[in-house]
Amino acid sequence: xxxxxxxxxxxxxxxxxxxxxxxxxxxxxxxxxxxxxxxxxxxxxxxxxxxxxxxxxxxxxxxxxxxxxxxxxxxxxxxxxxxxxxxxxxxxxxxxxxxxxxxxxxxxxxxxxxxxxxxxxxxxxxxxxxxxxxxxxxxxxxxxxxxxxxxxxxxxxxxxxxxxxxxxxxxxxxxxxxxxxxxxxxxxxxxxxxxxxxxxxxxxxxxxxxxxxxxxxxxxxxxxxxxxxxxxxxxxxxxxxxxxxxxxxxxxxxxxxxxxxxxxxxxxxxxx
Numbered sequence: 353x354x355x356x357x358x359x360x361x362x363x364x365x366x367x368x369x370x371x372x373x374x375x376x377x378x379x380x381x382x383x384x385x386x387x388x389x390x391x392x393x394x395x396x397x398x399x400x401x402x403x404x405x406x407x408x409x410x411x412x413x414x415x416x417x418x419x420x421x422x423x424x425x426x427x428x429x430x431x432x433x434x435x436x437x438x439x440x441x442x443x444x445x446x447x448x449x450x451x452x453x454x455x456x457x458x459x460x461x462x463x464x465x466x467x468x469x470x471x472x473x474x475x476x477x478x479x480x481x482x483x484x485x486x487x488x489x490x491x492x493x494x495x496x497x498x499x500x501x502x503x504x505x506x507x508x509x510x511x512x513x514x515x516x517x518x519x520x521x522x523x524x525x526x527x528x529x530x531x532x533x534x535x536x537x538x539x540x541x542x543x544x545x546x547x548x549x550x551x552x553x554x555x556x557x558x559x560x561x562x563x564x565x566x567x568x569x570x571x572x573x574x575x576x577x578x579x580x581x582x583x584x585x586x587x588x589x590x591x592x593x594x595x596x597x598x599x600x601x602x603x604x605x606x607x608x609x610x611x612x613x614x615x616x617x618x619x620x621x622x623x624x
Contacts, residue, residue: 378543385444410543426457444524448490459498469497479510553590
C-alpha cells in the first residue's frame with residue numbers, strides 16, 4: 353500500500369509544445385463519463401493507460417472522477433477540475449446516441465453555444481464517403497462542437513474530439529481514445545519527468561513501515577511507496593518504490609532506504 357505521498361481541423365489556439373515550459377509543474381485530471389462505467393457493464397480500460405501516458409510526458413495525473421450521463425454532475429465536475437489543474441481530459445459521451453451529452457455539457461460549462469461545426473461536418477462527410485455509410489441525425493450529432501473549440505483529429509473512426517480552453521474531450525472507446533491522445537500529446541505543455549527506483553525489501557511491509565515513514569519525512573520531495581507481494585519461494589515480501597523529479601534527491605533517499613533495509617534484515621537474521 354502506498355505510504356506517501358487533417359491538419360486544417362486543428363486550430364491555432366492549441367498550446368504549442370514543450371520547450372519553454374520544460375521545468376513547469378504540469379498537472380491533469382481525468383473525468384470519466386458514462387452510466388455504463390458506474391453500472392459495471394463496461395470495465396474502464398482508459399484510466400491506467402492515460403495515467404502512464406501522462407507520467408511519461410512529465411504530467412502529473414492528480415485526480416480521477418467518474419460521473420454518469422447527467423448534465424448537472426458533468427458540468428459541475430468540469431468547472432471544478434478545469435480551475436484546479438493544467439489540463440482536464442474527459443473520456444466518453446461523444447457518440448451518436450441520445451445519452452452522449454458530453455459536448456453539450458462542455459459548452460454549458462464554458463458558457464458558449466454549440467452547433468454543427470463545418471470542419472467536423474467536412475471530416476465526417478469524407479469518412480462516410482470512404483465507408484459508404486450515409487449521414488443521418490445520429491451521426492450529425494457528432495459534428496456539434498462548442499463555439500471557439502478546436503478539433504482533436506480521430507484517425508480511427510473520423511468523428512473528432514474537442515479541445516477548448518484546458519479541457520480535452522476524447523472518446524471512451526480505448527482505441528479511439530488512444531489515437532486522440534497521440535494527436536494532442538505533441539501540443540501539451542510538459543513538465544520535468546518523474547524518475548523512479550524500485551528496491552526489493554526482502555522484508556514484510558509491517559517490519560519497515562515506521563522506518564519508511566521517517567525516511568519519507570526527511571525527504572519530502574521524494575514520494576515513497578511500499579507494495580507488498582508474495583514470493584512463492586520466500587513468502588511475504590515488499591517492493592519499495594521511490595519517485596522524484598530530482599535525480600540527486602532520489603539517490604539520497606534510495607541510499608537511506610537501502611541502509612535501513614540492511615539494518616532490518618540484519619536484525620532479523622540475528623534473531624534480534
